[in-house]
Amino acid sequence: MATLKASCLSASLALSLPAQGVELVFNTYLDPPYVIQNQRGLAGVNIEVYELLKKHSKLDINIRLLPLKRAYLMALESPNNCVFAIERSQARESSFNWISPMYISRYAIYQPQQRITPLSSVADLQQLKIGSYLGSGIGEYLESLGVEVDLAKTNLNSAKKLQRQRTQAWASDILSSAYVHYHYSLGIQKQGFDFYSSLRAIACNKDSDAGALQKLQTSLNQLQKSGKISKILASYEQQYQVDLGL
């Protein structure tokens, strides 16, 4: 456990003591079913994790809903601001202090239902124009493989682009795609081609209070070990009838 902390935070940070009276801001964005806005406010996987974290760490954490790009910039530019939650990647590593991992996200490529030729490897993706959305780590990943990526504003918009044949495939987090299938009929395959996973993490501004971040990491680790976060994910897997293979 301690090694996980040390790998996420710098040594100086790991040795600091938690400061009192620090307010952290979790800048989040709509990403169903991770973050959903309904009549009662915000809900979803991440919101349930946030509530657990807030209660366990006893830190003063507030949540703010923004477009992903703004949430990302807030965390880049403002101390004690975090983006909650994004894909942790090597390219982003040095830009933030990371509280990680919240969980692992699985990704798949979906094609129209009438498509019958199965994809057999990631090499096949290079033949396709694939939709993703702005700020998505998976879009960046596909581009790095030499895939032509079409970025929409949201994951749902990207799915709709596939429906309208503006793209040939749609790259999505598997739980998110299950949510789209559950709520919309877009004529897209239910079973996609699994090809990647990413660690979802809380990315915080590098000048944030070191003690508060250490406390946050400790709480996250303990919640992980207790199985409470896995339980939240499992309930969504059940609700949307999807197997994340965890």
Added chain:
Amino acid sequence: MLYWLVGSCWAEDFSPWLEEFQPSSLSQQQQIEELRWFKQAAQPYQGITIRAISERINTHWYEATVIAPLFYQLTGIKVIHEISGEDDVVKKLQSQMDLGINYYDIYVSDSDLIGGHFRSRNIVNLSQFMQHQGKDVTLPSLDIDDFIGLAFTTGPYGDLLQLPDQQFANLYWYRQDWFKRPELQQQFQTIYGYPLAVPVNWSAYEDIAEFFTEHVKEIDGQKVYGHMDYGKRDPSLGWRISDAWLSMAGMGDVGLPNGVPVDEWGIRRHGCRPVGASMRRGGALDSPAAIYAIQKYVDWLKRYAPPEAQKMTFSQAGAEIAKGHIAQQIFWYTAFTADLSQPDLAVTDKDGLPLWRVAPSPRGAYWQPGMKSGYQDVGAWTLVKSTPLKRQQAAWLYAQFNVAKTVSLRKTMVGLTPIRQSDVMSKPFSERSAELGGLVEFYQSNARNEWTPTGLNVPNYPALSSLWWQYIGRASDHGEAVPQIMKELAQSMDLALAKIGKDNPGPCSPKLISAQQASLWLAHPGSPKPKLENEKPPGKTLNYSELIKQWQP
């Protein structure tokens, strides 16, 4: 599903596999026997989907796109073989070990993590696995003794913890066509008083870097540079430094695969227990040799490399030498040999043969015979205990398929990252000597044993490796003074070692020895070594053919 149905129709017809996996060190009949064994051994696991992950190099791309689908067709075990950045692979593996959640069923993890693996008790001991739980799924013709990297993947008690899947080394890279030009040879001799050839020491490397950047300046109308590196404060910077700079400078002690008792990370150990990295605790990370290494890295990057290199990462810098404006690179990863042998590049001739060569990297002023000469990366199949047994067994079948003699020579020919002696010495590999610029000669020599990965002294690679780029980046990216940075890095490494030892106590866990005056340790023989009066002895070069002779067994 469709693929499997098609596969079952082939029954005993193995022609798709025999067609793809050529050449092979096995006869066709032997290949068929291995393929048949995999097919039969996999029967209890048909229908399982397993997840594997590895870093992003050509070898793993071939595995993910060619080998995994063929394995599925043969066995009915579907493999999601993910390709990702090395830092991401490390973080996922560490997260799975810490949390016990089964993110992946098998990892191709660098053997750099071996020091953490044997201490953590989270990794499956393959020696025991092959004798017990994995006995029925262990290939009878695996021929473990044929693997060339076992020294790097074996724990201190002689147990195999990881099975090598690919290896590549850091070697000196240079433009042989430029070095051969008579006018450049004459100009260099006039200025520096010795021949323009492969540098044996850092003095010569520095002179050649200065020569091309400041004296030659242009070749055939193109601006040229005498050095290439990268300096952005990014995880990949850490590997650049801990992989090779300090070992080539000669910071550590004599010993293979890693210095004893002080290794190339500057960590001293007593028995199997790390006891400190700072000179005050007998380590060498803030020693004169370490400061010399990093100061040269910073100075050469600023003075002799293209200006944009200071803001580049590993992947951005990797393609630079292919543009044809770099004369030499102090060390270059041979995993990219295939990429640099394309006929349309500025660094190959009209027949597609390389205009470049690889050779042993030059050694710094503190280097002594018997020390490691450079870095070798060994990516190796690694099972985590938190993976359920049935999934471990299915994943172990996939791992072995990737290194089985049926497959491995073909994979070596594609990715040029050999792991078997039988492949290295094979006729097909030998015949590619002219097109691979020295790679064949390196792997066929005993020199390959002097190029080694991070070893057993490093008790938690993910926790400690992040320190490198955060501190060294302050020198390369922010221009801060090297001695102060190394002092702080050594102190942070000590604190991190202490924390690892406190959180994970055990007979081989770190335990700092008490701090003393650094001068007392400097007076001891070996590392840390006192500052040399002259860190720039006369430059020395050797003709390429002479160097290659040194490599011959």
